[in-house]
Amino acid sequence: MHTVWKGAISFGLVHVPVKMFSATEDKDISLRMLHRTCGGPIAYVRRCPNCDVEAEWDDIVKGYEYDKGHFVLFEKEELDQLAGEKSRTIQILDFVALEEIDPIYFQKTYYLSPDQAGGNAYNLLLQAMNQTGKIGIAKISIRSKSSLAAIRVIDNCLAMETIFYPDEIRSIEQVPGLPKPSEANDKELTMAKLLIEQLSTPFEPTKYEDEYRSQMIDLINRKVAGEEIRIAPQQEQTNVIDLMAALQASLEAAKLPPGGTAGLDTGAGEKPAATTTQAAANTTAADGTEPKLPKPRKPRSSKEKKETVS
Structure with a gap:
């Protein structure tokens, strides 16, 4: 497995060095866009429509469109500074019961293994969580994005599930066409x-x-x-x-x-x-x-x- 992140789990004053690996993989079959006339693959270029030139990577910065056509720009150093020193730490904030978390919150699963001389601390956390039946709710920054996460045990391995923040979950009230509550036949x-x-x-x-x-x-x-x-x-199916x-x-x-x-x-x-x-x-x-x-x-x-x- 390819290591996607290295850091440490912290709870209280305990520090557990870990390496992170993706627990899932995308097996979708990738299809390329081709030119029907000759069969050649279509290339996508980074072109600036204002200057009418192809932009080099060194000339590209990130920005936020705060109004139509108006942007504020960010340098890489500014974004790195926002992440801070905690970008390499999985900081456990609370321990909760897994059944208290609705599946709608879960995003992606990662496996965690001990790094360097962290085997004893890793095993201690794993056994303590196993015996208490609790999972840890933590904060982590991956690729400059801050996420909530759930640390839990899968077999003999610590696993981390990134989860949505509460304000990222859309309200049920926004779903159109829901039937009004009524007694079924x-x-x-x-x-x-x-x-x-x-x-x-x-x-x-x-x-x-x-x-x-x-x-x-x-x-x-x-x-x-x-x-x-x-x-x-295909024949059209008739609705029952x-x-x-x-x-x-x-x-x-x-x-x-x-x-x-x-x-x-x-x-x-x-x-x-x-x-x-x-x-x-x-x-x-x-x-x-x-x-x-x-x-x-x-x-x-x-x-x-x-x-x-x-």
């Missing part, structure tokens, strides 16, 4: 609860996959192999207006045993099997490695079979 509510019970299962993240990425890798492989791809038009009919159909699709709608005890109903994409290129191999996109090779002849993709 008893029969519909019973069937909805039955459906939730029927579809309830322990969380197993490995059974979920990015089907779009699987299909994209498969499509790329076939295009590199020279296959001609035809896209079949009858809520009861939709609930009943959903229960039947979930293989609810006969007579199960009489109450919430559905018995030992068969759980629906987890669906997986049977694409030619799976997203993850059996050994956990990510499939690699193919290198270009000579296209096949036009006599080869054409396929239709729906």
Whole structure:
């Protein structure tokens, strides 16, 4: 893993030197912008429209537009000074219970490992948090941006989740079109609860996959192999207006045993099997490695079979 940050966790007078690593990675397939005529990649230049010249990096500064077309400029030294000495410190302010934090606050996860001779202090903090069941709320500056963070334990590792400040969370009152509170139809509510019970299962993240990425890798492989791809038009789906009919159909699709709608005890109903994409290129191999996109090779002849993709 690549170290993205080095500093220390501080709580009270205790100082824990740590290194930070990204706990997640973006596996989206990146597509380039190309010129349709020649296939060349489109270049983006740093051009000043006022001077009509391409700007060098040394001539670029950051600024804030306080009014339309009016900016105040900031030098790098000014921004660095705002970050201050705490830019290399994860300062724990409070210890709280994890269940008190709504998931809407969480942003990105990082792993923390001990740095230099900080193993003993690291292990002390990890065990203390494990035994108290608490997580730390801290402040940190990453790339000149101040963030709140939650320090918690994942297995035998300290992890840090950057979280939004309260004023960055939009109010529910700003959401348009929310229905007014009302009592649901008893029969519909019973069937909805039955459906939730029927579809309830322990969380197993490995059974979920990015089907779009699987299909994209498969499509790329076939295009590199020279296959001609035809896209079949999609049929418009009709909206289901009858809520009861939709609930009943959903229960039947979930293989609810006969007579199960009489109450919430559905018995030992068969759980629906987890669906997986049977694409030619799976997203993850059996050994956990990510499939690699193919290198270009000579296209096949036009006599080869054409396929239709729906």
